[in-house]
Amino acid sequence: MNNADREIEILTNATLLAGALLNADERKRESMLPKLKVLENEVKMAQLDVHKNLKRLVIMTVNAAIRYSSSGKQSDAKLARRNGNEVAKELGRLKRLARCKGCD
Numbered sequence: 001m002n003n004a005d006r007e008i009e010i011l012t013n014a015t016l017l018a019g020a021l022l023n024a025d026e027r028k029r030e031s032m033l034p035k036l037k038v039l040e041n042e043v044k045m046a047q048l049d050v051h052k053n054l055k056r057l058v059i060m061t062v063n064a065a066i067r068y069s070s071s072g073k074q075s076d077a078k079l080a081r082r083n084g085n086e087v088a089k090e091l092g093r094l095k096r097l098a099r100c101k102g103c104d
Helices: 003-023 026-045 052-071 074-103
Strands: none
Touching: 003 026, 003 052, 003 074, 026 052, 052 074
């Protein structure tokens, strides 16, 4: 697995865990929170060769999910979902670009 694939894997895992945290009950949220914070640090430490906007979106998604876990405000959950959807769109765009470059 090359460096770019590893970075995409970190970003994807952080986004998926943030989304799962939004749908989990209170007890599961408490157990998922430390894992999410570790992934947040991994995202921040990653020297991304891929789109910088993607890293920013993932960090915003994770932070909103963490805030929702601690405060329970629905606005944080809504923000995390919206940012997660943007991450998915960006990952899809990068996948299409990689596929097109492979066709050349």
